[in-house]
Amino acid sequence: MAIVLGFNAPNSKHFCPWCLCTKENIGNKHKVCVIEKTMDQIKLKPPPGHVKSPLLQMIPLSHYVPDELHIMLRIWDRLWDLVLQELKTQNQFNDLTRAKILAEMRRISISFNFWQEQGTQNWSYTSLMGGDKEKVLKNFNFRVVFAEERAFLINQLWRNFYELYNNMKSQKINPSHFADQAKQWLDLFLTPFQGKPNTITFKMGLYRPKDVTPYMHVLVHHLPEFMEQHQKFGLSAFSCAPVKKKNHDQVSAFFRKTMKDGGKGIERKSAIFEILHYENRSLYFAQKGTIDKYSKPQHIHVKKLKK
Ligand SMILES: [Zn+2]
Known part of the structure; x- marks a missing residue:
């Protein structure tokens, strides 16, 4: 979210995307903070902490909901x-x-x-x-x-x-x-x-x-x-929970795969490319119902021959 808002790191002096509270005041229990910044303000006259212009300027700040x-x-x-x-x-x-x-x-x-x-x-x-x-x-x-x-x-x-x-x-x-x-x-x-x-x-x-x-x-x-x-x-x-789950699934699918073939030398593509490629294929399979057309491969156990 900080990236989308062009906001500095959350551990800096101005840490809050919604209000002007500073680090010195973060533990002040008598201070009351409300959502006081607006997207117009961030676009035209950025308050301290907004180091870049926001990416999604059409979305009002109050619609950036913490999860x-x-x-x-x-x-x-x-x-x-x-x-x-x-x-x-x-x-x-x-x-x-x-x-x-x-x-x-x-x-x-x-x-x-x-x-x-x-x-x-x-x-x-x-x-x-x-x-x-x-x-x-x-x-x-x-x-x-x-x-x-x-x-x-x-x-x-x-x-x-x-x-x-x-x-x-x-x-x-x-x-x-x-x-x-x-x-x-x-x-x-x-x-x-x-x-x-x-x-x-x-x-x-x-x-x-x-x-x-x-x-x-x-x-x-x-x-x-x-x-x-x-x-x-x-x-x-x-909630971001479904996105997080998705991220987790993709990352684990990727590592399961690479563990098996151990990298492919110069043919190796970047991780993110592989993940997207895998995602694309899964979507294609899901949409075309490929899974139903072919029966699942049977597991074959090969025993080592004793000499
Ligand atoms: Zn705040």
């Missing part, structure tokens, strides 16, 4: 990263903790792994698909790695986000109710510490304003407005 899948996936990544960061800061990210995380993932039927890249100290981990991320949001119990009170707070943050995600996709939800709920979730995310540091009165908070990401900003400030505008379809009508 709920990416909001969930990216916020999930941030929440998970914050958990691991906390364990690392406390020097708790050790074999024992990793084993506990793996066991908890197994309990909720997710295949997950940690590994170290050769020659580095950094731990990588399985990047989960959307469905597994949902399961973690709903079921992962952080009590396995945190003390009771802390785990309670973090579990609450994850469960409430899961509920928000479901409401995002629902057509029945009232946008102003959703706005309140999203705001409360951000407040929970930003729970400040209480009491005096290093005394018995001290109670740790959750995260800092600078931990807030552009996707969280969109969730809290703009999504309710989009829901209001597009309620008759529901936001899921604009």
